Amino acid sequence: MDHKNVEDILLKNISILAQPTVQESRMVPDGEGPFPSIEGLKEIMRLVRAIVFPDFFDSRRNDSQMRWFSMGVNVERLYKLLVAEITSALHFHRCAGELNTEAVASNRAAGFIDMLPEVKRLLYTDVEAIFNNDPAVDNYGEIILSYPVVTAMTHYRTAHALLALGVPVIPRILTEMAHSATGIDINPGATIGEYFAIDHGTGVVIGQTCVIGNHVTLYQGVTLGARNFTLDDEGHPVNVPRHPILEDNVTVYSNASVLGRITVGRDSVIGGNVWLTESVPAGSRILQSKAVNTSK
Numbered sequence: 001m002d003h004k005n006v007e008d009i010l011l012k013n014i015s016i017l018a019q020p021t022v023q024e025s026r027m028v029p030d031g032e033g034p035f036p037s038i039e040g041l042k043e044i045m046r047l048v049r050a051i052v053f054p055d056f057f058d059s060r061r062n063d064s065q066m067r068w069f070s071m072g073v074n075v076e077r078l079y080k081l082l083v084a085e086i087t088s089a090l091h092f093h094r095c096a097g098e099l100n101t102e103a104v105a106s107n108r109a110a111g112f113i114d115m116l117p118e119v120k121r122l123l124y125t126d127v128e129a130i131f132n133n134d135p136a137v138d139n140y141g142e143i144i145l146s147y148p149v150v151t152a153m154t155h156y157r158t159a160h161a162l163l164a165l166g167v168p169v170i171p172r173i174l175t176e177m178a179h180s181a182t183g184i185d186i187n188p189g190a191t192i193g194e195y196f197a198i199d200h201g202t203g204v205v206i207g208q209t210c211v212i213g214n215h216v217t218l219y220q221g222v223t224l225g226a227r228n229f230t231l232d233d234e235g236h237p238v239n240v241p242r243h244p245i246l247e248d249n250v251t252v253y254s255n256a257s258v259l260g261r262i263t264v265g266r267d268s269v270i271g272g273n274v275w276l277t278e279s280v281p282a283g284s285r286i287l288q289s290k291a292v293n294t295s296k
Contacts, residue, residue, distance in 0.1 A: 036088045036170055038177075040081055045174065047078040048158050052120045056144050075113060082109035086167050093168035108165045115161045122194055126153050129197035133217050148182035149198040159188035192216075193248070200254075207243035213266065216246050219254040227260030227277055247282070 020028075050057045051074050054067060086105035127150065130143050137143055144150055155178035159171035171188035179185045183202040186192075190206045193214035198204055200220035206212070210224045218224075226242040244258045247266035252258060256274045264270065265282030273288050280286060 034088050035092050036085050036173060038173070040085050041170065041173055041177065044078060044081050044085065045155060045158065045177070047074050047081070048116075048119075049154055050074050051078065051116060052123055052154065053144050056141065075116075079109050079113055082112060085170060089167060089169040108162075108167055111165045112158075112161055112167075115165075119157045119161055122157055123150070123154060125194040126150070126196050129195040129215065129217070130199075133197045134199060148184060149201045152178045152182045152184035152186060152198070152201065153196065154178075156186040156188065156190075156192070160190070160192075163188045190243070203255075208239075209241040209261075210243040211245040213246060213248035213250070215249045217251045219252065219272070221255035222252045223257040223259070224252075225257065225259050 051071065054071065083102070083105045086108050087101050090099060090101040090104060127140055127143050130147060130149060131137055131140055134143075137147075155174045159174040162174075163171040175186055175188045184198060184204045186204075186206045187208040187210075189208035190210040190212065192206075192210075192212045193216065195215045196212065197217040198219075199217065203221040204218055205223045205225060207225050212224075224244050224246070229237040229242065230240050232238050241261050243261065245261070245263045246252070246258075247264060247268075249267045250264050250270070251268075252264075252270040253272040253274075255272055256270045256276065258264065258270060258276045260277050262277065262279040264276075264280055265284060267282055268280055268284040269286070270276060271285075271287035274286050276286060
């Protein structure tokens with residue numbers, strides 16, 4: 001193919017691709033301003049991690065004055081980035097005509113900074129729960145530095161706090177970033193108590209309307225999902241409570257599926273590969289039938 005033919009192909013397809021399709025026009029918001037920046041959100045999570053775990057992700061940790069200064073720099077930088085990204089998210093969500101977006105973004109960013117001490121407290125309870133549930137770990141630092149569940153929970157607890165403040169779009173992006181990195185899929189709308197542990201973690205799914213109590217442990221491959229959906233008159237799914245409630249001190253072993261708006265009572269154990277669609281009372285032990293060898 002000669003140079004002229006290649007140029008014609010490029011120009012033809014540039015003209016085609018530059019024109020919005022019907023599907024694109026329907027799916028892309030018409031709000032003003034830029035969309036939230038993935039790179040900006042990655043920087044936000046880097047700052048949250050440095051603020052929450054400064055002894056592990058800040059080289060100036062050994063000097064108390066420098067730690068105070070470094071914390072101030074990080075918190076101020078986080079606030080400014082949050083204002084910018086929340087402003088973009090409000091435009092993305094078509095709120096620009098209804099709100100003074102910069103003022104709203106500033107208030108919600110400040111609200112998140114005010115929630116950071118509680119986010120930090122919860123994350124340290126998660127680290128402690130992981131340590132207490134995993135005989136393979138030698139110290140807390142190993143968990144913070146290397147365990148994927150810490151990444152997933154840092155993103156989730158940040159996203160959940162932002163969602164509670166009424167920030168659109170960004171919470172889901174943050175948890176999907178963690179999902180891509182860890183294989184742990186936690187919807188930001190889920191409610192998760194303190195001392196939450198996930199062992200290994202790959203393949204864990206926690207749905208939007210899940211309610212999880214304190215001291216709950218999940219193993220890899222666990223699904224806390226919906227059994228079915230309620231549809232509106234036009235056949236679209238309605239966002240109603242549809243995921244399980246796990247009370248305090250529940251353990252769910254690998255590859256179990258707990259589905260629908262059911263309650264697993266406190267101090268219960270759900271065995272591996274169990275398919276559970278009915279509520280069980282406190283203290284239950286739900287186990288799969290023993291394997292039967294039929295080769296003889």
